Amino acid sequence: MTNSLNKGKKRKAVALVSGGLDSMLAVRVMQEQGIHVEGINFYTGFCIEGHTQAIRKKDRDKPKRNNALWVAEQLGIKLHIIDVTEDYKSVVINPKHGYGANLNPCLDCKGFMVHEAMEWMTKHDFDFLITGEVIGQRPMSQRKDTMPIVTKESGAGDLLLRPLCAKLLPETLPEREGWVDREQLLGFSGRNRTPQMALAEKYGFKNYAQPAGGCCFLTDASYSSKLADLWKARGEKTYEIDDIVMLKVGRHLRPRPHFKIIIAREEGETNFLRGYRKNYLSISTVSHPGPVSLIDGEPDDDDLELAARLVARFSRGREAELVTVEVMQKNGESRNIDVKPLLADEIPGEWYV
Amino acid sequence: MKFPVSGMSEITLDARNLLCPLPVIRTQNTVEELQQGDTLLVKCTDHGVINDIPAWCRINGHQILSIDEQEYEIVIKLRVGKNS
Numbered sequence A: 001m002t003n004s005l006n007k008g009k010k011r012k013a014v015a016l017v018s019g020g021l022d023s024m025l026a027v028r029v030m031q032e033q034g035i036h037v038e039g040i041n042f043y044t045g046f047c048i049e050g051h052t053q054a055i056r057k058k059d060r061d062k063p064k065r066n067n068a069l070w071v072a073e074q075l076g077i078k079l080h081i082i083d084v085t086e087d088y089k090s091v092v093i094n095p096k097h098g099y100g101a102n103l104n105p106c107l108d109c110k111g112f113m114v115h116e117a118m119e120w121m122t123k124h125d126f127d128f129l130i131t132g133e134v135i136g137q138r139p140m141s142q143r144k145d146t147m148p149i150v151t152k153e154s155g156a157g158d159l160l161l162r163p164l165c166a167k168l169l170p171e172t173l174p175e176r177e178g179w180v181d182r183e184q185l186l187g188f189s190g191r192n193r194t195p196q197m198a199l200a201e202k203y204g205f206k207n208y209a210q211p212a213g214g215c216c217f218l219t220d221a222s223y224s225s226k227l228a229d230l231w232k233a234r235g236e237k238t239y240e241i242d243d244i245v246m247l248k249v250g251r252h253l254r255p256r257p258h259f260k261i262i263i264a265r266e267e268g269e270t271n272f273l274r275g276y277r278k279n280y281l282s283i284s285t286v287s288h289p290g291p292v293s294l295i296d297g298e299p300d301d302d303d304l305e306l307a308a309r310l311v312a313r314f315s316r317g318r319e320a321e322l323v324t325v326e327v328m329q330k331n332g333e334s335r336n337i338d339v340k341p342l343l344a345d346e347i348p349g350e351w352y353v
Numbered sequence B: 001m002k003f004p005v006s007g008m009s010e011i012t013l014d015a016r017n018l019l020c021p022l023p024v025i026r027t028q029n030t031v032e033e034l035q036q037g038d039t040l041l042v043k044c045t046d047h048g049v050i051n052d053i054p055a056w057c058r059i060n061g062h063q064i065l066s067i068d069e070q071e072y073e074i075v076i077k078l079r080v081g082k083n084s
Helices: A021-032 A051-055 A067-075 A085-093 A106-123 A147-153 A194-203 A221-234 A241-246 A267-274 A301-313 B022-031 B049-060
Strands: A012-016 A036-043 A079-083 A128-130 A251-256 A259-263 A281-285 A292-297 A323-328 A334-339 B010-015 B039-044 B063-069 B074-079
Touching: A012 A021, A012 A106, A021 A036, A021 A067, A021 A128, A021 A194, A036 A067, A036 A106, A067 A079, A067 B049, A079 A106, A079 B022, A079 B049, A085 A106, A106 A128, A106 A147, A221 A251, A251 A301, A259 A301, A267 A292, A281 A301, A292 A301, A301 A323, A301 A334, B010 B022, B022 B039, B022 B049, B039 B049, B049 B063, B049 B074
Parallel strands: A012 A036, A012 A128, A036 A079, B010 B039
Antiparallel strands: A251 A259, A259 A292, A281 A292, A281 A323, A323 A334, B039 B074, B063 B074
């Protein structure tokens, strides 16, 4: 597998590994040229992989794997998973290049990740960086006019090699220095996946993750709507990791501008929300089976009664004259109140976030 | 800084109430501070770790010694391989 160009020092590349097919192929193209590759994968807090499945009981029995780890194992490379949740906030809150269709700051995100990978590369004495990017593959971050922006703003410059479309891009340092043979690199472009699938077949890759509209919750319209609502209610664009995890759980209803209710949709979510009762005021039904609900905000007594009636509506006591609910403070103090469940037509559609 | 050890040591990592991949990341970061042959007990609540931590160990050269899966909690014991 060793390329004749690499008879001297064995060169080392760090690869951005998302868990998808493109980065998997990019790594193998480099391995074919005798390059030592290790993967890097960033945890931003918005990664779709894992969270919802971990929370919802109905999904727990589905076969689950972390695709980045799976890819690394198939390729026989090490994978370094880096928690970037704190530093990533500035990307989400104030993206220099703006958002995509939702709150997805894809161009800034790519620049951030390449920059972080560059720092890791320098610290660990690797020679260059590779990604699985393909020109024209993504509407924001993988266009012929935006890919040079990532190259420049990340600070990677000509140490960033994109093996799958390198023939369509200017020569990089690894090519000029002869660490890799440009002729053996590829010239993929566009959204057509056929060339990637053919290459996957050539390499014998099976059961790789299928593209599913991105790997990030920020590309999801419903999730972005909840995040926008959170920022609007707080009057500022800030978040903590618990906030963004909570946006993936339950129904979110905002009856008043100053508070919202998160209502579990099933047993798994109820168990998950129960673990957060020290962080939020909570309401759960006592007289009838029902979901655990958390209150985010500062409700007064009237608001709490409204919230309790709303929670009762989502319990098995929705048709009952009265439902007893327990209202628990963050410190564990609780009191029971009897409320009349809201009727379906007393819940305006605009309450749903 | 490595954990102070005299001979092999056993460390416990509390990764409960963390969702994947955070338990894997915490495991990775803890293992970086340990010595070859040390053992690490990881306590978790996200059942995804049953696949993810063994996969991480396989690709990084560490050995799973046991996985104790209860309804709400999983305890994984691993032996640290050669860190490079």
